[in-house]
Amino acid sequence: MNILVCVKQVPDMAGRFSPNAAGTWYDEAALVFRMNERDENAVEEAVRFKEQLGGTPEVTVLSIGPGRVVETIRKALAMGCDRGVHIDDPLASERDPWQIASMIAGHARGCRYDIIFTGMQSDDRGSAQVGVLTAEMLCVSCVTGVVGFGWQDGAATADRELEGGRRGMTRLKPPMLLTCQQGLNSPRYPTLPNIMKSRKKEISVLLPDEVGLGEPLSSVTGFRHHERQTAGLFLEGDVDDLAGRVATLLDAKRGIFRRGGAV
Amino acid sequence: MKALLVGECRDGRLAGEVAELFGFAAVSGAEASLVLVGNPDGVPAFGGRLYFADAREYGEYNPDVHKRLVMQAVERECPDVVVFLQSSYGWDLAPRLAAAMNVAQVSGVTGIDDGGYAVDSCNGKMRRTVKPLTSSAVLTLQPGAFPAPAEQGVPELIRLDADRSSGIEFLGSSQPETGADLSRASAIVSAGRGVGSEKHVDLVRGLAEALGGEVGASRPVIDAGWLERSRQVGSSGQTVSPALYVACGISGSIQHLAGMKGAGYILAVNTDRDAPIGDVADVFVVADLVQFLPALTARLRVGQ
Numbered sequence: 001m002n003i004l005v006c007v008k009q010v011p012d013m014a015g016r017f018s019p020n021a022a023g024t025w026y027d028e029a030a031l032v033f034r035m036n037e038r039d040e041n042a043v044e045e046a047v048r049f050k051e052q053l054g055g056t057p058e059v060t061v062l063s064i065g066p067g068r069v070v071e072t073i074r075k076a077l078a079m080g081c082d083r084g085v086h087i088d089d090p091l092a093s094e095r096d097p098w099q100i101a102s103m104i105a106g107h108a109r110g111c112r113y114d115i116i117f118t119g120m121q122s123d124d125r126g127s128a129q130v131g132v133l134t135a136e137m138l139c140v141s142c143v144t145g146v147v148g149f150g151w152q153d154g155a156a157t158a159d160r161e162l163e164g165g166r167r168g169m170t171r172l173k174p175p176m177l178l179t180c181q182q183g184l185n186s187p188r189y190p191t192l193p194n195i196m197k198s199r200k201k202e203i204s205v206l207l208p209d210e211v212g213l214g215e216p217l218s219s220v221t222g223f224r225h226h227e228r229q230t231a232g233l234f235l236e237g238d239v240d241d242l243a244g245r246v247a248t249l250l251d252a253k254r255g256i257f258r259r260g261g262a263v
Numbered sequence: 264m265k266a267l268l269v270g271e272c273r274d275g276r277l278a279g280e281v282a283e284l285f286g287f288a289a290v291s292g293a294e295a296s297l298v299l300v301g302n303p304d305g306v307p308a309f310g311g312r313l314y315f316a317d318a319r320e321y322g323e324y325n326p327d328v329h330k331r332l333v334m335q336a337v338e339r340e341c342p343d344v345v346v347f348l349q350s351s352y353g354w355d356l357a358p359r360l361a362a363a364m365n366v367a368q369v370s371g372v373t374g375i376d377d378g379g380y381a382v383d384s385c386n387g388k389m390r391r392t393v394k395p396l397t398s399s400a401v402l403t404l405q406p407g408a409f410p411a412p413a414e415q416g417v418p419e420l421i422r423l424d425a426d427r428s429s430g431i432e433f434l435g436s437s438q439p440e441t442g443a444d445l446s447r448a449s450a451i452v453s454a455g456r457g458v459g460s461e462k463h464v465d466l467v468r469g470l471a472e473a474l475g476g477e478v479g480a481s482r483p484v485i486d487a488g489w490l491e492r493s494r495q496v497g498s499s500g501q502t503v504s505p506a507l508y509v510a511c512g513i514s515g516s517i518q519h520l521a522g523m524k525g526a527g528y529i530l531a532v533n534t535d536r537d538a539p540i541g542d543v544a545d546v547f548v549v550a551d552l553v554q555f556l557p558a559l560t561a562r563l564r565v566g567q
């Protein structure tokens with residue numbers, strides 16, 4: 001059994017974003033990078049699955065991006081993946097989802113992965129396309145927004161998250177691609193011994209052209225701050241003073257917000 | 264311009280947001296037709312062509328089968344844009360359609376600008392314009408971005424039918440977990456990831472008690488197990504409209520806003536003055552909730 005997990009390195013969303021000179025994406029200088037949140041769920045699920053099957057499946061983790069993404073590949077190795085693939089592409093942030101998918105599919109074609117786990121969407125671009133496009137390119141079954149995964153008798157069950165808290169239950173056989181949603185599991189923190197062990201794990205480096213980089217289907221311009229609607233009242237300053245002012249505001253609406261009852 | 268709108272049916276009913284697809288057609292001045300795998304008793308009123316298949320035969324959701332059905336409508340219409348909602352149905356099916364048509368897809372469109380489509384990035388902090396380089400494109404619309412116009416008329420019905428084979432077997436769907444009913448609360452105080460740890464959820468509880476309200480939460484707090492799932496507010500949780508909503512350490516992602524922007528009065532407490540919750544807040548307090556919430560709670564208790 002061969003498993004692939006695709007992880008993207010993204011900035012911490014609490015950071016201060018500003019556009020790059022070309023206005024196509026953010027300037028990286030002031031940002032701190034980490035693994036995309038849903039990709040942590042994907043790594044966790046792949047590693048749990050490996051453990052459930054007694055450690056036989058080999059789990060490969062793949063990331064496309066500049067040199068800095070190796071750090072994210074290392075984290076996935078420390079969480080329990082077996083080997084890494086770095087598609088070294090300094091222009092990754094300028095590629096459209098179709099191109100990113102074409103590289104993942106290009107790599108996967110030669111490897112016969114039984115299950116590919118991706119995140120449902122990335123925190124920065126948030127297109128929610130790369131996983132599904134990869135599956136379409138590889139002609140494998142795909143379930144998106146997975147919040148539950150099980151395995152029995154050579155088939156997987158995957159629960160999809162639907163609107164309003166409903167879930168749709170599916171069953172499918174490999175080869176398959178699943179896009180993972182938050183809540184699927186609680187990703188583990190790598191332990192120190194596992195971090196040490198991961199340093200010896202192999203990371204192979206491939207170039208975009210080697211894995212069949214496709215032509216872009218869309219382009220990006222005008223990357224900018226979201227224009228804020230500033231109709232509301234903005235309060236800043238000493239905490240006690242703020243509490244007093246807000247209490248007065250709420251008191252003025254006392255009739256509307258019933259107060260005093262128990263939760 | 265010709266737009267093929269793709270409707271959707273949830274739990275046997277036409278999704279209300281389908282009307283927003285017509286909002287997009289109106290804003291872009293497109294001639295609209297609709298394709299729907301749905302319930303024959305729940306068909307929207309409009310004066311165009313309706314490509315229809317019955318969900319009782321084809322399932323409410325099956326990507327392989329629905330892709331074939333929608334592709335038939337695409338072949339008949341030759342649209343400039345195929346338009347979905349950015350929903351569990353849309354984000355799953357739209358990329359499949361784009362791949363089958365070999366055209367660009369733009370996800371989460373919030374507006375039309377500069378020859379392209381405006382799309383949010385970085386958790387709503389930034390925005391960009393995405394331009395398809397292909398002659399036609401597949402779009403998904405951000406909920407609430409295109410107000411629904413009043414449509415009327417009786418569509419011309421064209422029945423679709425397709426092969427039902429699929430690599431995915433559907434075992435059914437489950438209803439949401441029951442528990443807290445936030446829909447009747449006059450005040451809701453919600454905890455976001457900014458509470459930092461489980462013990463600080465008590466600060467949120469304390470304020471909710473002082474206001475006589477319920478405790479709600481954003482998704483990461485629920486996923487961490489700090490509060491029960493029935494308290495999740497947002498597109499995959501409950502939709503609430505209390506008189507007062509207090510968002511504590513919640514950034515204001517689109518999915519969270521979808522569940523609470525109907526509240527009468529919104530108070531946000533956040534250390535990041537750029538947090539998108541500022542878009543909907545009546546009062547935005549820039550403060551550390553760990554200090555601010557106890558201070559506010561104490562004031563309110565004194566005032567009682």
Ligand SMILES: Cc1cc2nc3c(=O)[nH]c(=O)nc-3n(C[C@H](O)[C@H](O)[C@H](O)COP(=O)(O)OP(=O)(O)OC[C@H]3O[C@@H](n4cnc5c(N)ncnc54)[C@H](O)[C@@H]3O)c2cc1C
Nearest residue numbers: 455456457481482497498499500512513514533534535552
């Ligand atoms: C398909 C789908 C469905 C989803 N459904 C939902 C849903 O139903 N409900 C939902 O909520 N989310 C949902 N999400 C997730 C959503 O996209 C966001 O990830 C989530 O809402 C973020 O939660 P948050 O604002 O609590 O956390 P974050 O975005 O991490 O924000 C934390 C905030 O806390 C602030 N903060 C940090 N420390 C402090 C402090 N000490 N004091 C004050 N402020 C502080 C930070 O500045 C930040 O703004 C969904 C996502 C997807 C893709």
Ligand SMILES: Nc1ncnc2c1ncn2[C@@H]1O[C@H](COP(=O)(O)O)[C@@H](O)[C@H]1O
Nearest residue numbers: 007008064118119121122127128129130
């Ligand atoms: N540069 C990348 N390298 C590896 N995987 C990626 C990359 N970009 C996107 N993905 C995968 O595709 C998923 C969806 O991303 P997106 O389509 O950008 O929302 C992510 O959660 C990742 O699993």
